[in-house]
Amino acid sequence: xxxxxxxxxxxxxxxxxxxxxxxxxxxxxxxxxxxxxxxxxxxxxxxxxxxxxxxxxxxxxxxxxxxxxxxxxxxxxxxxxxxxxxxxxxxxxxxxxxxxxxxxxxxxxxxxxxxxxxxxxxxxxxxxxxxxxxxxxxxxxxxxxxxxxxxxxxxxxxxxxxxxxxxxxxxxxxxxxxxxxxxxxxxxxxxxxxxxxxxxxxxxxxxxxxxxxxxxxxxxxxxxxxxxxxxxxxxxxxxxxxxxxxxxxxxxxxxxxxxxxxxxxxxxxxxxxxxxxxxxxxxxxxxxxxxxxxxxxxxxxxxxxxxxxxxxx
Amino acid sequence: xxxxxxxxxxxxxxxxxxxxxxxxxxxxxxxxxxxxxxxxxxxxxxxxxxxxxxxxxxxxxxxxxxxxxxxxxxxxxxxxxxxxxxxxxxxxxxxxxxxxxxxxxxxxxxxxxxxxxxxxxxxxxxxxxxxxxxxxxxxxxxxxxxxxxxxxxxxxxxxxxxxxxxxxxxxxxxxxxxxxxxxxxxxxxxxxxxxxxxxxxxxxxxxxxxxxxxxxxxxxxxxxxxxxxxxxxxxxxxxxxxxxxxxxxxxxxxxxxxxxxxxxxxxxxxxxxxxxxxxxxxxxxxxxxxxxxxxxxxxxxxxxxxxxxxxxxxxxxxxxxxxxxxxxxxxxxxxxxxxxxxxxxxxxxxxxxxxxxxxxxxxxxxxxxxxxxxxxxxxxxxxxxxxxxxxxxxxxxxxxxxxxxxxxxxxxxxxxxxxxxxxxxxxxxxxxxxxxxxxxxxxxxxxxxxxxxxxxxxxxxxxxxxxxxxxxxx
Numbered sequence: 001x002x003x004x005x006x007x008x009x010x011x012x013x014x015x016x017x018x019x020x021x022x023x024x025x026x027x028x029x030x031x032x033x034x035x036x037x038x039x040x041x042x043x044x045x046x047x048x049x050x051x052x053x054x055x056x057x058x059x060x061x062x063x064x065x066x067x068x069x070x071x072x073x074x075x076x077x078x079x080x081x082x083x084x085x086x087x088x089x090x091x092x093x094x095x096x097x098x099x100x101x102x103x104x105x106x107x108x109x110x111x112x113x114x115x116x117x118x119x120x121x122x123x124x125x126x127x128x129x130x131x132x133x134x135x136x137x138x139x140x141x142x143x144x145x146x147x148x149x150x151x152x153x154x155x156x157x158x159x160x161x162x163x164x165x166x167x168x169x170x171x172x173x174x175x176x177x178x179x180x181x182x183x184x185x186x187x188x189x190x191x192x193x194x195x196x197x198x199x200x201x202x203x204x205x206x207x208x209x210x211x212x213x214x215x216x217x218x219x220x221x222x223x224x225x226x227x228x229x230x231x232x233x234x235x236x237x238x239x240x241x242x243x244x245x246x247x248x249x250x251x252x253x254x255x256x257x258x259x260x261x262x263x264x265x266x267x268x269x270x271x272x273x274x275x276x277x278x279x280x281x282x283x284x285x286x287x288x289x290x291x292x293x294x295x296x297x298x299x300x301x302x303x304x305x306x307x308x309x310x311x312x313x
Numbered sequence: 314x315x316x317x318x319x320x321x322x323x324x325x326x327x328x329x330x331x332x333x334x335x336x337x338x339x340x341x342x343x344x345x346x347x348x349x350x351x352x353x354x355x356x357x358x359x360x361x362x363x364x365x366x367x368x369x370x371x372x373x374x375x376x377x378x379x380x381x382x383x384x385x386x387x388x389x390x391x392x393x394x395x396x397x398x399x400x401x402x403x404x405x406x407x408x409x410x411x412x413x414x415x416x417x418x419x420x421x422x423x424x425x426x427x428x429x430x431x432x433x434x435x436x437x438x439x440x441x442x443x444x445x446x447x448x449x450x451x452x453x454x455x456x457x458x459x460x461x462x463x464x465x466x467x468x469x470x471x472x473x474x475x476x477x478x479x480x481x482x483x484x485x486x487x488x489x490x491x492x493x494x495x496x497x498x499x500x501x502x503x504x505x506x507x508x509x510x511x512x513x514x515x516x517x518x519x520x521x522x523x524x525x526x527x528x529x530x531x532x533x534x535x536x537x538x539x540x541x542x543x544x545x546x547x548x549x550x551x552x553x554x555x556x557x558x559x560x561x562x563x564x565x566x567x568x569x570x571x572x573x574x575x576x577x578x579x580x581x582x583x584x585x586x587x588x589x590x591x592x593x594x595x596x597x598x599x600x601x602x603x604x605x606x607x608x609x610x611x612x613x614x615x616x617x618x619x620x621x622x623x624x625x626x627x628x629x630x631x632x633x634x635x636x637x638x639x640x641x642x643x644x645x646x647x648x649x650x651x652x653x654x655x656x657x658x659x660x661x662x663x664x665x666x667x668x669x670x671x672x673x674x675x676x677x678x679x680x681x682x683x684x685x686x687x688x689x690x691x692x693x694x695x696x697x698x699x700x701x702x703x704x705x706x707x708x709x710x711x712x713x714x715x716x717x718x719x720x721x722x723x724x725x726x727x728x729x730x731x732x733x734x735x736x737x738x739x740x741x742x743x744x745x746x747x748x749x750x751x752x753x754x755x756x757x758x759x760x761x762x763x764x765x766x767x768x769x770x771x772x773x774x775x776x777x778x779x780x781x782x783x784x785x786x787x
Contacts, residue, residue: 002576003574095544098549099548099552099556259577
């Protein structure tokens with residue numbers, strides 16, 4: 001496979017994953033805004049931060065409001081991570097790798113782009129927001145579904161998966177980091193209804209609420225939530241799950257010339273770190289410090305993959 | 314040209330349904346126009362979804378456009394096709410012999426059949442190709458011949474496309490769309506298939522590989538990139554052939570071979586189907602500004618390390634100034650009378666011809682010698698006085714830059730319009746594959762149709778559409 005093609009696949013799936021994650025973040029932000037007691041827009045700053053686009057937002061806007069924040073994340077062309085920008089970038093990459101993906105995957109990406117281009121042509125009103133976000137998740141699921149159902153399990157698939165799980169791990173780590181203070185043991189004692197809303201918002205933003213309840217019933221506090229999202233290998237958006245998938249797919253790519261050895265070593269270290277620690281170890285080390293370190297590792301893994309598989313040179 | 318003299322391929326000149334259309338019309342007559350209209354829209358959605366679009370240069374936002382598709386097929390009988398394809402094959406044989414001669418001993422110039430300056434002063438002549446022995450002796454691996462029809466079995470060649478003819482993806486997708494929408498039509502009519510084209514293309518290219526080894530030659534398609542107007546087609550063909558689609562920056566000369574950067578290092582390519590113009594192919598040998606090509610590929614080529622399809626310098630054979638010599642070229646190399654007719658052509662470089670053209674501008678079509686895409690031409694009969702006098706100035710300033718032809722009475726084929734079947738002018742581009750194993754013609758080709766009433770311009774960039782083209786079994 002061409003290095004350029006591997007690069008295109010990797011980014012096509014990263015951007016699709018990003019669009020979906022951003023939709024989920026907006027959904028969570030909106031829910032918090034609707035259930036909160038005080039009437040400020042502070043929450044949107046942390047949502048923007050979770051979506052890694054607060055910096056750009058501040059550069060473009062002097063004030064913070066629900067409308068501006070949602071629009072920035074949904075459809076701003078100045079925000080390279082907005083849903084519209086992400087889906088557009090996913091499609092451009094899909095065009096670039098048109099020969100590597102199946103016709104059905106291409107059609108799913110193309111129809112996602114066409115549907116969202118129309119749906120996001122104008123500012124989305126608060127009333128239309130839920131159906132618009134559903135539309136995004138629906139299309140992302142369609143792309144994932146046809147990818148799963150029609151693509152050969154070969155190196156093409158491996159690069160698609162690497163992009164998906166790197167983006168997902170990055171997203172989960174960021175969401176946790178923005179809200180880490182809510183999960184600290186000291187917060188446990190508070191137990192107010194506000195904290196419950198915060199905890200729930202974390203679970204919702206990674207679609208983990210149902211799974212968590214299934215596992216812990218009505219119980220479970222911040223410690224369990226952190227363990228669930230960081231260490232639980234059954235939870236498909238947890239750091240441990242993503243690291244496992246990165247490791248699997250890099251192993252599939254290994255050949256007699258030992259392609260990707262350096263990337264494998266880095267992912268191996270990340271995975272071992274997650275497998276050998278308990279949540280208490282992580283809290284002892286410092287949750288914020290741990291998440292920062294993880295985010296740095298993820299971006300160095302991304303750079304290493306680029307280099308090992310000759311994405312650019 | 315009066316309206317009644319126009320030949321309609323479905324209805325002839327006298328409103329008598331022609332035989333090849335009989336089965337189709339019986340079906341059409343029974344169909345509910347509402348259903349057909351819905352199908353027409355369905356076809357458009359299908360094209361948009363599969364991404365069969367082309368990019369329009371110079372428009373950033375409106376980027377991708379669809380070429381309108383019309384559901385009424387253009388139908389050619391088996392016998393008519395057999396005759397036509399003999400003529401096309403003869404012409405393509407002559408083109409390859411001409412190219413070999415022009416880049417070697419130039420017998421045709423020595424024989425005085427073409428003036429020497431037509432070649433030596435022609436921008437399309439490629440000095441770097443002189444003396445190069447191309448792999449398999451093939452210059453034009455893929456050719457598209459533009460034809461127009463003026464009466465039953467009367468075809469004229471409008472233009473030869475010997476560089477990088479485009480549009481074959483539409484031929485394939487149009488058929489695919491018709492098969493999906495109207496399967497019943499294909500059980501009623503025995504239509505010769507076109508879907509083997511990508512496999513034929515791959516075989517034909519592989520057969521032209523430089524050093525025949527035991528291993529299957531590595532073929533790749535070179536595209537200028539996703540912003541090129543024909544990018545969809547480049548990706549489509551690479552996909553259908555199952556080969557890599559590369560850009561210049563994926564390639565590099567490694568150990569005397571052109572190689573592509575894969576995830577496991579550089580891998581040599583045997584045959585490069587390039588959809589990049591000569592000028593941009595190699596910044597070391599041609600345009601030094603080019604970002605699209607591969608530095609040094611021409612040196613590898615001249616040393617026999619790679620096949621470039623089509624060969625550089627083939628433009629000298631489809632140049633509009635050379636076009637007028639095609640009858641002589643066919644006779645000179647095949648020793649046969651040309652089976653296909655050329656449109657009579659005045660070369661404005663010749664004083665007598667220029668005088669005639671200037672006197673008859675309102676009846677003639679005047680084209681730029683190096684133009685394409687229907688730009689920069691004058692269609693006398695439909696032009697305003699102002700346009701004609703403006704063009705007269707341009708023509709006088711650079712007569713060598715132009716040729717002129719009479720306006721032929723182009724045939725029509727009906728399109729499915731709001732008011733039902735409505736005649737529109739069409740042309741036809743059949744596609745040929747050339748390899749040492751022979752010449753292969755795909756039955757049919759791309760029919761382009763001028764959607765505006767009375768218009769003769771079929772170019773997609775100027776509002777033309779396409780139709781499925783059927784060649785019936787005999």
